[in-house]
Each structure stands twice: as C-alpha cells, then as structure tokens.
Amino acid sequence: xxxxxxxxxxxxxxxxxNYKQLKIEIAPENYNLIDKYCKENDISKAKFIVKxxxxxxxxxxxEHNK
Numbered sequence: 001x002x003x004x005x006x007x008x009x010x011x012x013x014x015x016x017x018n019y020k021q022l023k024i025e026i027a028p029e030n031y032n033l034i035d036k037y038c039k040e041n042d043i044s045k046a047k048f049i050v051k052x053x054x055x056x057x058x059x060x061x062x063e064h065n066k
Contacts, residue, residue: 022049 026034038048 022046 034045034048037043038045041048043051
C-alpha cells in the first residue's frame with residue numbers, strides 16, 4: 001500500500017470541491033482588453049470577472065436582484 005502524499009492529487013481534489021470552472025469564448029479584441037487591464041492592475045482574470053459581475057449586479061438595483 002502506497003501512503004505517500006501526492007500534492008497534485010490533493011490540489012486537484014481540493015479545487016474540485018471548492019471551485020467551479022467558467023469557460024467563455026470571446027472576440028480577441030475583448031480578450032486583449034481584459035488581459036491588458038489585468039496585467040496592468042496585477043489582478044487575475046477570475047478576480048476581475050467576479051468584481052465586474054458584482055459591480056453590475058449591485059448597480060442594477062433591486063429589480064434585477066430578485
């Protein structure tokens with residue numbers, strides 16, 4: 001029996017339990033806009049998208065939050 005700790009398997013299992021994956025296909029110019037902003041502001045694309053979504057939802061008022 002192999003009881004050796006496998007970091008790769010642990011990370012994969014942790015990520016599967018704690019994260020969801022989002023995949024999008026966008027025009028290159030939109031990708032470049034996001035990529036440039038994220039690099040210039042030292043923010044991950046995932047964090048940027050979450051911040052944008054939260055901003056949009058919060059700015060739309062209660063009608064869209066139902």
